[in-house]
Amino acid sequence: MLPDKCSIREGSRDCVNPPEFLITVVTGNDEFMLGITCQKHKTTVLSKIENLQNQGNIPNGSIKFENLKSVQTDCVRGDPDDFIQL
Numbered sequence: 226m227l228p229d230k231c232s233i234r235e236g237s238r239d240c241v242n243p244p245e246f247l248i249t250v251v252t253g254n255d256e257f258m259l260g261i262t263c264q265k266h267k268t269t270v271l272s273k274i275e276n277l278q279n280q281g282n283i284p285n286g287s288i289k290f291e292n293l294k295s296v297q298t299d300c301v302r303g304d305p306d307d308f309i310q311l
């Protein structure tokens with residue numbers, strides 16, 4: 226089960242938009258789920274992830290946005306509890 230809200234927080238408020246993209250980072254043969262985002266926060270998420278990569282908090286690799294509607298959620302590995310706090 227994936228969360229039904231965007232992972233972004235604006236200040237102290239959670240974004241309440243429905244998520245549209247699954248964010249993953251691809252390194253070699255591995256793909257890590259980072260979170261989900263709405264259309265509005267796609268660029269915000271991208272710059273946050275690049276910051277986290279620069280700080281070494283998440284693996285370096287190419288960041289991928291997959292349309293949630295086309296993702297078979299049954300096949301998505303990982304646990305929403307593992308999502309990073311964006």
Ligand SMILES: [Zn+2]
Nearest residue numbers: 231240263266
């Ligand atoms: Zn959002």
